[in-house]
Amino acid sequence: MSDGINPKIQEIRDSLEGLEKKMDREVKNNSTLLNSLHPSQYQAGKNLLEYLTTRAEDLRNLQDELHIHGLSSLASSEGHIRRQIQAIQERLGKKYVESQLDTCTYRFCKSSIKEKSKKLFGPKPEERIPSLMVTFDSGFADNYALIKSLLQNGMNVARINCAHDDEATWSRMINKLKKACRNTGLECKVYMDLAGPKIRTKLLAKGKTKGRVKVEEGQLVWLAENDKDFKKEDVVISPNVEGIIPSLKKGDRVYLDDGVIRALVEKIKSDRVGIRITRISTEKKQIKNGKGINFPDTPLQIASLTAFDRASLPYICEHADLVGYSFVKTAQDIRDLREAMKGITENPPSMIIKIETPEAVRNLPFLLMEGMIDPYFGVMIARGDLAVEIGFERMGEIQEEILWICEAGHVPVVWATQVLESLNKSGMATRSEITDAANAAQADCVMINKGDHTVEVMETLKDILLRTASHRIKKRYTFRPLQIAQRFFESKEKEKGQA
Structure with missing residues (x-):
């Protein structure tokens, strides 16, 4: 320890130095994985790996000391974790040469997610709030006035669930949407959800x-x-x-x-x-x-990409900007869909990976790394099935973890299922729904289900999101160990041992 340095400050410096060394080691150990990503995704992949390194251990005592000494506690630094640690070290007197400073800065992260979100969900009339996705049903196919009204009220993405209706109905929906876009001068992306395995009674x-x-x-x-x-x-x-x-x-x-x-x-x-x-x-x-x-306790050997999905893909590849992938469990599932679409077109729609099973949560870092082979992709937190699978009492915790890890990988997120559901169905929202809708401000896109009061839901949601945006961008969280991060490195060690 140098003369004159507060022992606690030196302890903080040593802890941060140790984290940087662990990051260096993991980046080196996973260089093959990082080099397999799309070049535009390399920095995001590297930051994700460094964030997982940080979240594989308990840093709450370090965070308390940082906070006590008036320094950044690392909370809300998911998208630029290495550079944030370096910024703290600089405040504590450490000198870096320019080549040592990580280029994944706060501004880079913010710009990266914004650019990816715009590519996926299109331009937004109000930059301060997430994009708005609206679920179409068969009634929309013959209701041009409603589609136009939704577009004028802020709909950025139209969602068509391929588990329902048929290609003729989908075409009527899309044709009316395109007509409304032409007549209003507004843009709207088409998102088509693969049906996935239909486990139904x-x-x-x-x-x-x-x-x-x-x-x-x-x-x-x-x-x-x-x-x-x-x-x-x-x-x-x-x-x-x-x-x-x-x-x-x-x-x-x-x-x-x-x-x-x-x-x-x-x-x-x-x-x-x-x-x-x-x-x-x-x-x-x-x-x-x-x-x-x-079946939350049962590992099911069911293909995520079904025969029905494969039969729907030619239509989807022709008409959709985004394809939603249901019941994704492993990186191989993503490879299967990517290969199937590339067999149809050279320019397939961008993939939105739906997280709705415990296995998808456990494998989230691997799913994101596989997604980063493409220049653009997103994640949907499909809270309906996910809540049933993992338990309703864990939903709040898990959806936060998904948001953190996706931000670390600069991956845009769709917040889905039961957003202002009572308002949409009955015309009146519950108090808890209003709070839930405010939390949706943390995502890049919010999905609204079909209902009789969709326009009112959009107006209410925009009001809630704008009010929330004026108060905060992120909240401060503590870094207890994340099992998702720990399992990622355990799996990598097993791979190394088997090589």
């Missing part, structure tokens, strides 16, 4: 004719591919996708209808699985056809 025995069946807590119902050898009074559900039932094990949780019904796997037979209903969170105690099923 299909009643096979009791209730098959009506498409619904009454159930109660404590009841045993069956999951099976067919209704062979069941009694008429048995409730039998097909998950509508092959390969799920053999993957289930005793104790696995099963959620139906967006988590309204909770069950546990209790009996396992060669061709069927019995699940015991433990909770029904609605007065209408019934199972209906076409409702979603989630």
